[in-house]
Amino acid sequence: SNRNILCSKQVYTCLSSSGFKMALDIQGIRINPGIIQFFDCDVGVSQKCHVSVKNISEKTRTIRFYAPQNKIFTLKVKEHEKNVASGLDHVACIEYTPTDENTQSDRLIVTVDGEVIPVPVQGMPRQPVLEISDSVSFGVVVVANKVVTTNVKLYNRGSRPGEFRFEYSGSRPLSILPPHGSIPPKSVLPVRFDYITKEPGKFNEEVVAVLEGRTEPQKIAVFGEIVERQLELLSPATGEPMPCVHFGSAFYGTDKIEAAVLFNNAPEPVSFVSILEENAIGQESGPVNKSANLAEAKECTNPLTSLVCMIPNQGTIAPYQKALVCFRFSPRWYKSKRSFHTTEDSPPKQDFALFMYIQLVGTQTDSASPDSHRTQLEVALTGTALPILLQVSPKPEVNFGAVQLNNPADAAFTLANQSEDGLPVLFAFRKIAHFNARPERGQIEPGRELPVSVTFCPRQFGNFDVQLEICILGEVADDRQDPLTRRLDVIHSVFMRLSGSCRVFGTQPAGRFNPGITPLVANEVGLCTDTRFDELNERPVQPPLAALVAHTNARLHRHAVSADEGSGGDGKRRKQARIAFPNDRAASLRPSERHVDYCTLFTRVKRHNFVDPDYAYEDSEVERVRQHKQGYADSQRKRTENLIVSQRDRRLKRFENDRDMGMIPAMGMRPVKLGLEDLRPDTPPPEPPNKVFQLLSTKEIQDVKETAANQTAKDGLGAVPMSQKEKEECRMLLRPQELHQVVITPAPSISASSAFVPWSPAS
Structure with a gap:
């Protein structure tokens, strides 16, 4: 050679x-x-x-x-x-x-x-000199039922045109274009070898090239290898195949992430898209929301396309490249918006078994087809959604009563995680004024209890009625920053009702004593002015006063009132009278309150209340002023009553007949007048999770195909974009997920005879 x-x-x-x-x-x-x-x-x-x-x-x-x-x-x-x-x-x-x-x-x-x-x-x-390579290699290609092409150059280095002819007698789907013809002198002609990749395996065929100017035909070896194009899901720890992704248990409102490796075991780059197979054989799911509007749905979990997702859900992988992908399990529980005011029940424990497959873009093989393993990779997903069962005992309500300023009061509670086979609960108390919880945060294992104390320590006066929120924390993914990381967020709340008040409690001022020649017990001016007779035996007076020394044994001057103390009337009134100490009103004869009786300690005689007419009304003058005001009030009230009666008679006059019999139709049924504060917007429905990485579903793809098939054909084609929107759409590059949803209808049937075009040198 x-x-x-x-x-x-x-x-x-x-x-x-x-x-x-x-x-x-x-x-x-x-x-x-x-x-x-x-x-x-x-x-x-x-x-x-x-x-x-x-x-x-x-x-x-x-x-x-x-x-x-x-x-x-x-x-x-x-x-x-x-x-x-x-x-x-x-x-x-x-x-x-x-x-x-x-x-x-x-x-x-x-x-x-x-x-x-x-x-x-x-x-x-002059003669033709034809030369061509004696080997044609297709390399390594994948099974895709497509035509792969390799071009080989045929040279004529002579000075005359030369005839050539290629002969192939094998059974492989191999074709040569052009199969025969003539090549001008001093020129090069590209010869195309086409092979249809139907079955995997190696092939080595022989093509005979009959070239003018050569005594013997030249043999050309055509060889190559066809391999199956497939994606493999591998475990990142061991590298073994991973046919099923086990999420385990997760609370409602949390996200569970499992990592895997997607391997392109093929010599060509592939574009993939993940699709959720709905209503598959062996699928297990709970009461899933089937309504598009979450606000009108009953109690249910989130849609399956947002319950599980794959990150990324589309993309392109180079030949023999490995890419890290993550599967996310995000159970949510949506409560009914329209219902009676009843106690909300906990969501049920629900097991999920779903199936999804990673489809190669450009192939539309049915999942039930025997060749589906070449174009798609099926993955099973299992997980369990658990409710949060956190109970507050003895009850989530407590009244601390009335306490003094900066005088704390404590109450003990017990938090119990009633999930026997569930997960540990991580909780934290939200801070609120005047109430402190210890411990502020913690973790409760399944089936365990944790004692908690709440302290009421007011820092201002008033009544307090608040709700202490116990926040249940869980790991939630954040798609706005890094979708593969999780952060702690509030997934559930339990409320405790706490009430109490802070009031002012009167205290007796402490006595001031002179260490000089004054006696040990002395009377202070203005002290104990509100002491009553019936309180002397119940509690001692503080500070001790000299006027009260031996008052219980002094009965010499009480003979006039002893008979009236045991009966009602004046005797009871004198018991409730206040004690008039000798020097409690310095330089004044006027009482502190005119209608309060003050009696002396020993004789129980009422103190004389002097009313100075130059500064205050006497009792007779006060009575005349009251009667004068009462006359005006009675006149105004009578006039108002007459006005109401006249208006009622005037309104009922038109209904005094045989038909109405004095009854007003729809009396009392008046529409409620709404104010601006009553016109509140409706609560928006909750946004489903994994919206950015939401999976396609087989049902959605089938709906797109049916919609495209039912559309009527229109005459003409708007091939030239006119509006700005159409121009932007023409410049847009479709992603693999969008490209997979492209449906061309109607699907024409093309016969092989009509599609075959014979080759000619002119073409």
């Missing part, structure tokens, strides 16, 4: 000259050219070629030329024999004049010091 390649290169070099410029070194001389060849010769047209014999030895050589025996080769030289010194040469000329179109061969004899050296001489007429 190397010799043939070398000869081909020699022929290609001589296309533009009559002599073959290749030197030959032998016996101390250099003959250039070593082979004398005449190409593209016409009958009767002479061609010349100069032959140089150079002495490359260190001594003088005797060089002689002998002409070829064939008369069509003529030797022209000045001296046939010549002594040539070292470094010089002896030149001769060979003239070739063909008489026919046959190839002529002879030799030129060169003698060096009597040694004979033959130099071949060839004369070739």
Whole structure:
């Protein structure tokens, strides 16, 4: 093969000259050219070629030329024999004049010091010289029922057009275009080898090329390897196949993420899209929301397309490349918006078993087809959604009562995680004024309890009625930053009702004592002015006063009132009277309150209340003022009552007949007048999770196909965009998920005979 390649290169070099410029070194001389060849010769047209014999030895050589025996080769030289010194040469000329179109061969004899050296001489007429590679390789391709193409160049290095023909008798789906034809001189023709990738495996076929100008046909080896194009889901820890993704258990409102490796085990890049298979055999799911509007749905979980997702849900993978993908399980529980005011029940425990497959873009193989494993990868997803069962005992309500300022009161509670086979609950108390919880946060294992104390420590006066929120924390994914990481967020709340009040409690001022000559017990002006007689036996007066010394034994002056103390009337009133101490009203005879009785300690005689007419009304004057105001009030009330009666009689006058009998139709049924504060917007429905990475579903794809199939065909095609929106859509590059939803209808049936176009050189 190397010799043939070398000869081909020699022929290609001589296309533009009559002599073959290749030197030959032998016996101390250099003959250039070593082979004398005449190409593209016409009958009767002479061609010349100069032959140089150079002495490359260190001594003088005797060089002689002998002409070829064939008369069509003529030797022209000045001296046939010549002594040539070292470094010089002896030149001769060979003239070739063909008489026919046959190839002529002879030799030129060169003698060096009597040694004979033959130099071949060839004369070739115009003829085609066709060359093509003896092997065609398709490389490694995938099974896709598509046509793969390899181009091979056919060269004609001659001076005449050459005919060619390719013959293949095998059973493989191999075709050659063009199968036959003619190639002009000094030109190159691309030959296309097509192969349909139907079955996997290696192939090595033989194609026979019949080329003009060659005595024997050339055999071309066509070989390649077809492999199955498939995606593999591998475990990132072990690298083993991962047919099922187990999420385990997760609370409602949390996100569970499992990682995997998607491997493109093929020599070509592939674009994929993940699709959720709804209503698959073996699928297990709970009461899923089937309504598009979450606000009108009953109690249910979120849609399956948002319950599980794959990140990324579409993309392109290079040949034999591995890409990290993550599967996310996001159970949610939507409560009914329209219902009676009842106690909300906990969501049920629900097991999920779903199926999704990773579809290669550009293939529409049915999942039930036996060849579906070549175009899609099925993945099973299992997970369990658990409710949060956190109970507050003995009850989530407590009243701390009335406490003093900065005087705390405590209440003990118990938080119990009632989920026996569930997950630990991570909780935290939300901070609220005047109430403190200890511990502020913690974790409760399944089936365990945790004691909690709540302290009421008011820092201002007033009544307090608040709700203490117990926040249940869980891991939630954040698609706005990094979809593969999770953060702690509130997924559930339990409320405790706490109430209490902070009031002012009166305290007796402490006595001030003089360490001098004053007695140990002394009366202070203005102290204990609100002490009553019936309180003396219940609690002692603080500070101790000298006026109360031995008051219980002093009955000398109480003989006038002893008979009235045990009966009602004045006796009861005197018991509730306040004690008049000797010096409790310094420099004043007026009582603190006019209608409050003050009696002396021993005789129980009412203190004289002096009313100065220059500064205050007497009792008679007060009574006259009251009667004067009462007259005006009675007159106004009577006038109002008369006005109401007249208006009622005027309104009922039109209904005093036999039909209405004095009854007003729809009396009392008045529409409610709504204010601006009552016109509140409706609560928006909750946004489903995984909206950015939401999966396609088989039901959605089927709906798109049915909608496209039911559309009526329209005359004409709007191929030129007119509006700005159409221009932007034409510049948009479709992603794999969007490209997979492209449906072309109606699907025409094309026969092979109508689609076949015979090849011609003009085409």
